[in-house]
Amino acid sequence: LGALHVVLKNPPINTKNQNVKDRAEGLVLKVLTAFKSSDLEKGVQSLDRNGVDLLMKYIYKGFERPSENSSAVLLQWHEKALAAGGVGSIVRVLTARKTV
Amino acid sequence: MSCLTLSQTATLRPYLNAVRATLQAALCLENFSSQVVERHNKPEVEVRSSKELLLQPVIISRNEKEKVLIEGSINSVRVSIAVKQADEIEKILCHKFMRFMMMRAENFFILRRKPVEGYDINVQTQTGGLRHSLHGGDRQRDQ
Numbered sequence: 001l002g003a004l005h006v007v008l009k010n011p012p013i014n015t016k017n018q019n020v021k022d023r024a025e026g027l028v029l030k031v032l033t034a035f036k037s038s039d040l041e042k043g044v045q046s047l048d049r050n051g052v053d054l055l056m057k058y059i060y061k062g063f064e065r066p067s068e069n070s071s072a073v074l075l076q077w078h079e080k081a082l083a084a085g086g087v088g089s090i091v092r093v094l095t096a097r098k099t100v
Numbered sequence: 101m102s103c104l105t106l107s108q109t110a111t112l113r114p115y116l117n118a119v120r121a122t123l124q125a126a127l128c129l130e131n132f133s134s135q136v137v138e139r140h141n142k143p144e145v146e147v148r149s150s151k152e153l154l155l156q157p158v159i160i161s162r163n164e165k166e167k168v169l170i171e172g173s174i175n176s177v178r179v180s181i182a183v184k185q186a187d188e189i190e191k192i193l194c195h196k197f198m199r200f201m202m203m204r205a206e207n208f209f210i211l212r213r214k215p216v217e218g219y220d221i222n223v224q225t226q227t228g229g230l231r232h233s234l235h236g237g238d239r240q241r242d243q
Contacts, residue, residue: 066161075114075162082121090125094155094172 003031004043005051028058033073044080052085056093115162119170122158123179126172129226143176143226169219176226178212180219194220 035043047055059081062074081089134140136149144153153174161167169180183198185191198221205211212222 060158060160063159063161063167066164066167071115071161071163072111075111075118078118078160079114082118087121087125090122091128094126094158096156 003034005046025058025061029062029070032058032062032077033070037076040076040080044077044084047084049085052081053089053092055081056085056089057096060093111162115160115166118160119168122160122170123177126155126158126170126177127225129175129177132175141175143224144173145171145176145178145224167219169216176224178216179223180216181221181223182219183221 044052044055055077059074059078062070131141132144132153134142134147134149135153142149144150148154155172157169157171159167159169163184165182165186166184167182169182171178171180183194185194198215201208202211202213202215202221205213210223210225212224215222
């Protein structure tokens with residue numbers, strides 16, 4: 001749980017460096033897959049509104065590079081984050097100028 | 101066709117829900133005439149004339165083979181679907197079926213004649229088309 005907070009704290013939004021973004025995304029993915037399915041709900045509840053938006057951004061970023069099991073996990077996270085953030089969080093991902 | 105393992109059926113429902121929710125978010129369109137040519141109304145997602153009119157393209161993937169790319173803009177949305185093709189014969193079947201539908205794209209109104217690179221079929225819609233299908237032709241009644 002703590003790892004989730006740490007990893008979502010300083011998103012590399014303003015860097016132009018693709019490497020930094022890739023590494024950050026890899027870390028987030030690792031943390032997300034390490035969660036147990038029963039703990040997903042608590043993880044999402046513990047985030048504030050900005051955190052949920054950020055989580056959504058990372059989820060969509062993770063969808064772009066599907067590996068064996070990542071999509072299933074990401075889909076579960078997506079469902080929970082949607083329940084917390086609503087359609088608005090998706091809209092905020094779509095309209096964001098600077099991607100994670 | 102392809103046998104669905106347990107993990108695959110488990111991802112189908114959240115996959116469809118995720119796609120539905122994202123579409124709900126992306127299908128907020130308004131009528132927007134072209135900024136480049138007077139009196140023209142072009143689907144910005146095809147023309148891509150200005151950056152400020154486009155939304156971030158978003159992918160939702162169920163596994164490496166199946167994904168949906170949703171590109172939005174101010175007056176149009178393009179949905180590209182990559183259908184799962186497990187072996188040669190499924191590839192051929194899919195290709196033929198998609199070709200069948202795309203050749204008759206005029207009657208479909210929302211189909212695109214050629215799929216985007218890497219995907220199998222495209223669905224594209226604009227404000228005018230949406231208004232017609234959502235409101236069931238109310239506009240005509242107003243007049």
